[in-house]
Amino acid sequence: MAEMRVLTAELQPEAGAALKKALGMTAADVVFEVRESGMKGRGGAGFPTGIKWNLAGAASGADKMVICNADEGEPGTFKDRLLLEKYSMQLLEGMTIAGYAIGSSKGIIYLRAEYPYLVPAIMKARQDLIDRKLMGHFILGGNFTFDVEVRLGAGAYVCGEETSLIESLEGKRGEPRNKPPFPVNSGYLGRPTIVNNVETFVNVPHIILNGSDWYRGLGIGENTGTKLFSVSGDVEKPGVYELQMGSTIGELLDLAGAEDVQAVQVGGASGITITAGELERTLSFDDLPPGGSVIVFDRSRDMMDVLENFLEFFVHESCGQCTPCREGNVRLLDVTRSIRDGRIASREELKDFFMLAEIMKLGSKCGLGQTSPNCFVDIVTKLAELPGGKGGI
Amino acid sequence: MPNISVTINGVNRSVREGVTILEACQTAGVEIPTLCYHPDLSLAGNCRMCLVEVEGWRTLAISCVTPVTPNMKIRTHSKKVRHARRTVLKLLLAAHNVNCPECERNGNCELQELAEKHNITVNEFQTSPKPCSFEEASPGVMRDNSRCILCTRCVRTCEELQSVAVIKPVGRSNQVRISTFMDRGLNEVPCTQCGQCINRCPTGALFETSEIRQVWEAIEDPDRFVVVQTAPAVRVGIAEALGFPTDRSTGRMVAAIRGLGVDRVLDTDFTADLTIIEEGYELIDRLKRALADGDQSAVLPMTTSCSPGWIKFIEHKYPDLLPNVSSCKSPQQMFGALAKTYLAGKENVDPSKVVCVSIMPCTAKKFEKERPEMNSSGYRDVDYVLTTRELASMIQEAGIDFANLRDEKFDKWMGDSTGAAVIFGATGGVMEAALRTAYEVVTGQEIPFNGLNITPVRGMEGIREASITMPERMAKGYEFLAGATLKVAVAHGLTNADKLMDRVRAGEVDYHFIEIMACPGGCLGGGGQPIPTTPEIRQKRAEAIYAEDSALHFRKSHANPEIQLLYAEFLKEPLGHRSHELLHTHYRTRD
Numbered sequence: 013m014a015e016m017r018v019l020t021a022e023l024q025p026e027a028g029a030a031l032k033k034a035l036g037m038t039a040a041d042v043v044f045e046v047r048e049s050g051m052k053g054r055g056g057a058g059f060p061t062g063i064k065w066n067l068a069g070a071a072s073g074a075d076k077m078v079i080c081n082a083d084e085g086e087p088g089t090f091k092d093r094l095l096l097e098k099y100s101m102q103l104l105e106g107m108t109i110a111g112y113a114i115g116s117s118k119g120i121i122y123l124r125a126e127y128p129y130l131v132p133a134i135m136k137a138r139q140d141l142i143d144r145k146l147m148g149h150f151i152l153g154g155n156f157t158f159d160v161e162v163r164l165g166a167g168a169y170v171c172g173e174e175t176s177l178i179e180s181l182e183g184k185r186g187e188p189r190n191k192p193p194f195p196v197n198s199g200y201l202g203r204p205t206i207v208n209n210v211e212t213f214v215n216v217p218h219i220i221l222n223g224s225d226w227y228r229g230l231g232i233g234e235n236t237g238t239k240l241f242s243v244s245g246d247v248e249k250p251g252v253y254e255l256q257m258g259s260t261i262g263e264l265l266d267l268a269g270a271e272d273v274q275a276v277q278v279g280g281a282s283g284i285t286i287t288a289g290e291l292e293r294t295l296s297f298d299d300l301p302p303g304g305s306v307i308v309f310d311r312s313r314d315m316m317d318v319l320e321n322f323l324e325f326f327v328h329e330s331c332g333q334c335t336p337c338r339e340g341n342v343r344l345l346d347v348t349r350s351i352r353d354g355r356i357a358s359r360e361e362l363k364d365f366f367m368l369a370e371i372m373k374l375g376s377k378c379g380l381g382q383t384s385p386n387c388f389v390d391i392v393t394k395l396a397e398l399p400g401g402k403g404g405i
Numbered sequence: 406m407p408n409i410s411v412t413i414n415g416v417n418r419s420v421r422e423g424v425t426i427l428e429a430c431q432t433a434g435v436e437i438p439t440l441c442y443h444p445d446l447s448l449a450g451n452c453r454m455c456l457v458e459v460e461g462w463r464t465l466a467i468s469c470v471t472p473v474t475p476n477m478k479i480r481t482h483s484k485k486v487r488h489a490r491r492t493v494l495k496l497l498l499a500a501h502n503v504n505c506p507e508c509e510r511n512g513n514c515e516l517q518e519l520a521e522k523h524n525i526t527v528n529e530f531q532t533s534p535k536p537c538s539f540e541e542a543s544p545g546v547m548r549d550n551s552r553c554i555l556c557t558r559c560v561r562t563c564e565e566l567q568s569v570a571v572i573k574p575v576g577r578s579n580q581v582r583i584s585t586f587m588d589r590g591l592n593e594v595p596c597t598q599c600g601q602c603i604n605r606c607p608t609g610a611l612f613e614t615s616e617i618r619q620v621w622e623a624i625e626d627p628d629r630f631v632v633v634q635t636a637p638a639v640r641v642g643i644a645e646a647l648g649f650p651t652d653r654s655t656g657r658m659v660a661a662i663r664g665l666g667v668d669r670v671l672d673t674d675f676t677a678d679l680t681i682i683e684e685g686y687e688l689i690d691r692l693k694r695a696l697a698d699g700d701q702s703a704v705l706p707m708t709t710s711c712s713p714g715w716i717k718f719i720e721h722k723y724p725d726l727l728p729n730v731s732s733c734k735s736p737q738q739m740f741g742a743l744a745k746t747y748l749a750g751k752e753n754v755d756p757s758k759v760v761c762v763s764i765m766p767c768t769a770k771k772f773e774k775e776r777p778e779m780n781s782s783g784y785r786d787v788d789y790v791l792t793t794r795e796l797a798s799m800i801q802e803a804g805i806d807f808a809n810l811r812d813e814k815f816d817k818w819m820g821d822s823t824g825a826a827v828i829f830g831a832t833g834g835v836m837e838a839a840l841r842t843a844y845e846v847v848t849g850q851e852i853p854f855n856g857l858n859i860t861p862v863r864g865m866e867g868i869r870e871a872s873i874t875m876p877e878r879m880a881k882g883y884e885f886l887a888g889a890t891l892k893v894a895v896a897h898g899l900t901n902a903d904k905l906m907d908r909v910r911a912g913e914v915d916y917h918f919i920e921i922m923a924c925p926g927g928c929l930g931g932g933g934q935p936i937p938t939t940p941e942i943r944q945k946r947a948e949a950i951y952a953e954d955s956a957l958h959f960r961k962s963h964a965n966p967e968i969q970l971l972y973a974e975f976l977k978e979p980l981g982h983r984s985h986e987l988l989h990t991h992y993r994t995r996d
Binding site: 168185192332334338376 | 448449450451452453454456464465467470471472485488489492493496497499500529530532554555573574576577578579580581
């Protein structure tokens with residue numbers, strides 16, 4: 013399967029065309045269209061965008077908020093950076109349509125601390141839209157008002173988790189909240205809030221302009237639309253690729269040019285590790301999490317070094333609030349080093365740590381601790397040199 | 406809220422809609438272990454001890470924060486849940502300094518108890534033992550972060566109950582620690598030393614600065630004359646601290662302290678009565694100057710000054726309102742000043758040999774006694790302060806069989822007390838005691854409440870107000886108050902004090918007299934009282950306090966015979982020269 017460039021197509025729809033169309037519809041119809049498109053959130057968790065918007069639209073509470081999660085922090089992902097660099101008009105238009113759909117006049121882009129150089133371009137796009145009456149007060153001469161501001165994160169990975177992001181926006185320590193209440197009911201400053209990924213918003217003008225039927229024609233089954241992937245590691249042509257949802261990992265690697273593959277990390281450090289034998293698996297919410305990051309490792313790599321690197325990252329980035337994540341990651345890192353250095357006497361010794369990984373998945377407060385053990389389980393099970401042979405626990 | 410049906414461990418239950426899974430299980434008699442949960446505080450959901458399984462859920466549910474929904478199927482001891490709890494517990498223990506014998510909370514530690522209940526004997530996550538990390542010499546409250554399990558109860562206590570907010574989580578991942586601005590010591594930040602964090606800490610990460618060793622040394626030194634004073638709330642806390650049900654045990658407490666070998670066992674209640682006289686006259690004087698003389702320098706409302714946590718709080722946060730605070734020293738400090746003057750004379754001992762030891766329900770009292778100005782007799786008013794918990798520990802160490810002690814009486818000269826003094830231990834008690842006396846002074850009649858019980862100022866409501874209208878006929882010299890309505894307010898817990906003082910500062914209220922206690926429930930809920938504390942426990946202690954009041958022969962401070970003798974022989978008159986020198990003080994602005 014070849015690339016399918018929609019979001020990153022050379023020729024983009026005229027700025028404001030989708031917004032004009034949306035403003036000619038009722039807010040409920042806009043939400044309906046997005047819901048019918050079947051688009052699931054592009055941040056990685058895959059919550060259906062239309063349902064989120066519907067909940068926020070129906071929530072009682074003034075000053076609803078549209079927040080763009082541009083805290084692209086998953087190791088190996090850089091696809092939002094491309095969108096922010098080249099398609100910020102589409103992003104802002106998508107946020108404006110979201111504002112119209114849920115009844116909000118205020119948007120915030122929570123921008124990754126490492127991306128401050130993008131701020132001038134985003135602000136210029138905003139000003140262009142305001143000048144063309146596509147943002148700001150009385151958009152297109154009507155009653156709808158919407159504006160955005162850009163706020164920079166401070167570098168914590170956990171702030172990509174939506175409730176931590178909201179805490180951070182409120183000037184607090186970046187830590188996940190208990191849910192419920194969900195942000196759609198009580199988010200930023202207690203207001204009904206939607207938090208969507210950059211790519212999610214960039215999809216919106218295309219869905220509105222071309223309709224949900226067109227969108228459902230892209231992808232496979234319930235995995236509709238296209239998806240951007242940041243490909244890095246041992247490939248000839250690292251970069252951002254746009255494919256239909258449901259493409260196989262092999263198809264993506266063919267485009268990027270990968271040889272002698274040992275393993276592929278799909279969905280970033282918190283994602284799934286697959287081996288060379290699993291390249292037919294699909295990039296979809298039913299199989300491999302299509303969060304956006306795809307890291308390729310050839311046979312020259314020691315996967316235990318890779319695992320150590322991932323776990324060092326999680327140990328560094330756990331916010332430290334809940335016990336399983338705070339204390340669990342560091343124990344997994346310890347035992348990873350023991351395995352690598354041959355200090356594990358028997359497979360039996362590892363049992364407790366697989367149990368720990370399971371409890372972290374089941375009992376951590378947010379996605380960080382719930383997914384950080386994935387790499388441990390995958391790599392140790394499939395690829396580690398253990399007493400009595402490789403993997404296979 | 407209507408009831409809904411849920412299933413807990415296979416049994417159908419009808420529970421109130423909107424309650425959490427934890428509350429539903431507690432109502433159903435199903436025990437769920439918790440650590441970060443505390444009934445006085447907001448829900449944190451961070452320790453993950455209370456995980457339960459809910460059918461259809463991808464992850465386990467945190468029972469303390471998750472509301473029940475109709476037909477929810479909850480399992481509290483499935484294989485998954487049991488493994489999760491054991492894992493969480495092992496992780497906490499692995500990161501904890503498990504040198505239990507060295508810990509103040511050995512035997513009364515929630516983590517230790519859970520480890521025992523869950524039979525955690527082997528911990529595969531245990532690495533090298535964590536060393537102690539005592540980090541400061543703070544007068545009342547000490548920390549050892551090596552025992553901290555990061556449940557943030559202390560953080561929430563400091564912020565939510567006390568509006569002090571000097572401790573927060575700092576750093577991240579397994580390097581998180583509870584700390585202060587720039588990691589300063591608690592003595593270098595606006596900590597009020599109230600010790601409420603200690604009362605809610607599930608482990609021994611927070612504890613009082615102990616003076617047990619110094620007190621034993623004083624007792625064992627034949628050259629020194631050790632005088633002990635006991636605060637009102639200690640007598641309803643000491644039995645609890647020794648593992649018995651909440652009860653008033655004044656007589657046994659006196660016997661136990663005497664059994665430790667001290668020279669005199671006397672009562673802070675005596676100086677509580679004295680405070681009522683001095684503070685009552687100060688209030689009447691301020692009222693006269695403000696209402697009759699039009700004296701602009703007479704500041705109203707007057708607030709009480711017996712709670713040292715409150716004093717430190719107002720010095721930090723409302724220094725502009727310091728003129729509102731009564732100039733009376735707290736009963737503890739009045740006692741100390743008199744012990745080294747009046748009592749030393751009565752007992753014919755050299756004041757330099759007198760060691761004044763206070764038993765207090767309070768950790769801020771340890772700070773208060775260190776205030777440099779508390780030495781107007783030429784000696785430190787108070788030498789050592791022990792909390793109720795420290796006293797219990799000494800009684801245990803001495804092998805005293807508390808349960809079977811016979812009641813004994815306080816020694817003389819400063820041992821008499823009244824019901825008015827006892828109720829100092831409960832929020833609203835100082836107000837009630839002051840009204841019993843002040844009303845009678847200005848009207849010549851008893852305050853017209855059934856059995857002297859001024860119920861409007863009692864209770865656990867955070868801020869309470871009341872007003873009392875004076876009769877037309879007043880005692881001689883107080884005619885200016887005829888028909889006047891005296892407005893009073895009571896607040897306990899510094900968050901309530903904060904709210905009230907905001908309104909005072911804004912000029913939104915026209916109270917004449919305000920009682921403030923730093924701790925929720927008043928001194929009976931003080932930072933030196935037995936652990937744990939909950940609204941129910943504080944209610945029980947309050948009931949014990951009011952029962953003690955009702956049982957006493959004298960109910961009004963001015964009726965205390967030894968107080969009458971003290972004035973006749975030593976002080977001469979309220980607000981007199983000696984009173985000013987020994988019993989009154991001044992305050993300072995703090996950053």
